[in-house]
Amino acid sequence: MKYFWILSFFSLLLVGCSRGFDLNWTEVVFNGEVSVGGSPLFVPLTLIQSAAAKGAVCLDGSLPGYHFHQGFGNGANSWLVQLEGGGWCNNIRTCFYRKKTRRGSSNYMEKQLQFTGILSDKPEDNPGRYFYNWNRVKIRYCDGASFLGEGYNMAAGLYFRGQRIWLTAMEELMSKGMREANQAFLIGCSAGGIAAIHHCDEFHALFPGSTKIKCLADAGMFLDAVDVAGRRTLRSFFSGIVNLQGVSRNLPGTCTSHLNPTLCFFPQNALSDVRTPLFILNSAYDVWQLQESLASKAADPHGYWQDCNMNNAKCNTGQIQFLQGFRNEMLNSVEKFSSSSKNGLFINSCFAHCQSERQDTWFGNDSPFIRNKRIAESVGDWYFDRSQVKIIDCPYPCDQTCHNLVFNGRH
Template sequence: MRGSSNYMEKQIQFFGISSNKPEENPDFYNWNRVIVRYCDGASFTGEGYDAKNNLYFRGQRIWSVVMEDLMSKGMRSAKQALLSGCSAGGLSSILHCDEFRALFPQSTKVKCLADGGFFLDAVDVGGGRSLRSFYEGVVNLHGVANSLPKSCTSRMDATSCFFPQNRVPDITTPTFLLNAAYDVWQIQKSLAPGKADPAGSWNGCKFNHTKCDSKQIQFLQGFRNEMINALRGFSTSSKNGLFINSCFAHCQSYNQDTWYADDSPAIGKKRIATSVGDWYFERSQEKNIDCPYPCDNTCHHLL
């Protein structure tokens, strides 16, 4: 057996944005909350078949049948809905956002939140594009092109359309992007993976930012600038929201200490949960971009 939901935990805790406690999740605690277990390896977009190994990739079908099941259980009657996810789930929230919106009548307030899912098509420390190479393999193996919108694939290749920076311009549903400017997953897997750094000069820095030398910090500042530049068009829309903090982190909405706690990360004294809630309920415009590292002393850095 190559993979099965039989190996998943039977129970998981609901923290952060999924918490049912008002002191932990003030704006969404009394919502119906569902966590869809990630199981396909391509952010629920696969629609392919590997004949050589007799493997089927059915992420898109899994997504569709889960949505059908939830709608039949009462989600179709929702007055408000928020599709969210972190990491690969954050990417999935971007890729499926408009599809999720289309499930509901126009009278339903539907929005999307992507946490730690803004993966950049960036140049790595060796001068290559490690994440693009990885994504190209995923897109081809899973047959992802079949699930991507023609509005993107008519302009560029399918791998490019799997990158959020090329998808968010086409999303019509209000979307909030929550991301660490120095996303540790991207630093470790995209910017400084072993193949791009055979001498291991980044081994200390990529796992502990306090071990980065001045040139490495300069490289990471360039990555932050690239992320902010990629978001300029997205940020001009009044319906969209941003919280880009200068932390070495990854996924901040499902951890209680980063989502909503006394010492949670903040930009201008506004915590992540407050910013997301203010955006969703349209209490204020939320376009929060932090100053560069090391200015933010509220970060919960991952070491």
């Protein structure tokens, strides 16, 4: 496991984890080049001017936004739409903090973002020459409930309008030509991965039946798992999100009719409701879930898991056994989903989180692969119906191609 991602400003992790799991995995420094070749592509932020009249606003009431790079050549009529990730907020305190950051206000968003990985405009970054010349959009995340909330807290001045942001963004993109698409792909990472799952069928419904529509969730399989203290940390946290931000009304009724809305927010309980072809890209040892759900400071107050959290190579035998149990839960949660011929799956054994938006994990000379296929090649084969893709890695530590996240600070 010689490839590592190093978190350059670990204080951001501490702040993020203490204020509503607002962990931003884009703030990492790699030991390789971000892009395989050519100059980097920076795409400006566009605010949705029509959003205010519809109440489709960020947590602080500011306008939502997106980054759009126009397609060209034979990709001019194809669209790839990415829903940004970035944690959640589950109570008034964490949401109030969040509204003063780029995760809750467009006033703090970067004016331009670099498009890499699946968003790259370079054919060498997207094997088979697909996606690179599509219309590519990154919708910024500023609501704190995976684009699913609906509500308002007057006392704190907090707008929970994730669902309206989603709808308004889709309306804006349709007006810019997406309604004429012959193929479209909805994707998302982390909290955006959950959003891609829950909005997949809504996205499909925007288009006529002749349009090819598929979805992808990267690092979105957050499990309702028991932590090292025997509790369900993430279930408790998600309950706060669902109840505070009015998420339940935007979850599928086929799920909420027989399960608590909090349980329906978990992808494992929503997958069976998704009718549109969907690809699950995930690590079997997702480091976000390890640090903030399975072995958080609350679950591990004495720090027994601290070294393992920081570097998977330092996990002891008992900890590895626990993580193998988590891997088994991950595989069980997608077993029925994987049996459908329309769906795709790529679950590797890397200690990672979000692998489609970074060039050195998406596609590069030293990118992770399973059965001689990198992530990009697997996704491409599935999207374009070249082959069925149901790829599951062998258990850790067998995969020597991984780029494992290792942190240089302390909890």
